[in-house]
Amino acid sequence: MAVTAPQWDSLFAARTRADVGDGIAQVLAFLGLPGLISFAGGFPDPLTFPRDRAAALLQEFAAVGEVSAFHYAPTRGLAGPLDALAARIESLQDRRPDEDELLITSGAIEALELVGKTFLDRGDTVVVEAPTYLGAIMAFRGFESEIVAVPIDEAGLEVDELERRLAKGLRPKLLYTIPDHQNPGGVTLAAERRAVLVELARRHGFLIVEDVAYRELAFDDGASPPTLWSLAPDVVVQAGTTSKTFFPGLRLGWAVAPAQISQRLVSAKQNTDQCAGALGQRLLEEYVRRGWIEEQLAESRALYRRKCEATLAALARHMPEGAHGTTPRGGFFTWLTLPDGVDSTDLAARAAAQGVGVVPGTLFFADGRGNDSVRLSFSMVDESQIDEGVARLAALMR
Numbered sequence: 001m002a003v004t005a006p007q008w009d010s011l012f013a014a015r016t017r018a019d020v021g022d023g024i025a026q027v028l029a030f031l032g033l034p035g036l037i038s039f040a041g042g043f044p045d046p047l048t049f050p051r052d053r054a055a056a057l058l059q060e061f062a063a064v065g066e067v068s069a070f071h072y073a074p075t076r077g078l079a080g081p082l083d084a085l086a087a088r089i090e091s092l093q094d095r096r097p098d099e100d101e102l103l104i105t106s107g108a109i110e111a112l113e114l115v116g117k118t119f120l121d122r123g124d125t126v127v128v129e130a131p132t133y134l135g136a137i138m139a140f141r142g143f144e145s146e147i148v149a150v151p152i153d154e155a156g157l158e159v160d161e162l163e164r165r166l167a168k169g170l171r172p173k174l175l176y177t178i179p180d181h182q183n184p185g186g187v188t189l190a191a192e193r194r195a196v197l198v199e200l201a202r203r204h205g206f207l208i209v210e211d212v213a214y215r216e217l218a219f220d221d222g223a224s225p226p227t228l229w230s231l232a233p234d235v236v237v238q239a240g241t242t243s244k245t246f247f248p249g250l251r252l253g254w255a256v257a258p259a260q261i262s263q264r265l266v267s268a269k270q271n272t273d274q275c276a277g278a279l280g281q282r283l284l285e286e287y288v289r290r291g292w293i294e295e296q297l298a299e300s301r302a303l304y305r306r307k308c309e310a311t312l313a314a315l316a317r318h319m320p321e322g323a324h325g326t327t328p329r330g331g332f333f334t335w336l337t338l339p340d341g342v343d344s345t346d347l348a349a350r351a352a353a354q355g356v357g358v359v360p361g362t363l364f365f366a367d368g369r370g371n372d373s374v375r376l377s378f379s380m381v382d383e384s385q386i387d388e389g390v391a392r393l394a395a396l397m398r
């Protein structure tokens, strides 16, 4: 008797039909291409990875017979790492999260997933920036929410425009923003807009999801505007990551939220991964307590600053009229607007054939816009190849 193959499609859960796409997998695939001059992934430069110190810490844990690093951890996180992280947040943001406000996650992406799981029903509205981080669009779409995009300009989210839309009846549950050195725009939210934004959240009763993935990577030591969470811990959940400041192989981040929300995030985490990896938590704790993270950060910021300057100089040198990039003050990205008539998807494909990786702008919009732009990430490209990569890209626009 012939057995027909099961029709898996008919068994997949309805929520998977929201089709989150495979954008992240596409970007990660660039990592594996040998010889590519890649401005594609928003990845830290492996030069910054603290190999020797990580190895020494591991040896130390083994030598002293430490148990906690090798065991399961409490769902919220191990006490020591939570304390070290809370102290660090206090030193950077002038406010210490209470014990029932802070949670250690498996990367910032898990924090976003936990927020989605906790708040979103089918059809709920989430406001995002246009453009925004692809992983967030995918995470929120996975809960069948309606994504509404509000534009950004050189000073970050256009809060005036958000206010107009709220006045016309927009009713979001969540607003997701990356205020510092935004991915993919490279822009930073102005201090005045931060104050207005948190007031809007209070007035209209939505939760701000603040992603601080690149905040610690400012190129200069000047004061950054205050975080949204430090301004308004009553209406903000902050998601952070150690991927850009320590190393992403750890998959470690955090979420700070009002206690009532934080408790729900902990509940949601019980049936994702139960707890973030204890080994990574202990490495992070020691790395922070010994001041090593500050040393790594000083080097990372100088490295990314040089790369950014080289990228902007190459753009000025090679790009045809009509192409212009944003001027980041930190982070990994500049957002390049293309000359009229240049299609970003086509450009990215032709660039890949010429050995240059860029990500077409469309991946950063929830609604297919963005075909007039590409994201250039200068973080991982070899410094000596920046000029050549930009020159090749520019040649393809002529």
Ligand SMILES: Cc1ncc(COP(=O)(O)O)c(C=O)c1O
Pocket: 042, 106, 107, 108, 109, 110, 133, 135, 178, 183, 211, 213, 240, 241, 242, 243, 248, 251, 252, 253
């Ligand atoms: C804005 C933003 N948030 C979150 C993440 C993901 O962080 P993690 O590696 O901690 O999941 C990224 C990584 O590219 C990012 O750009």
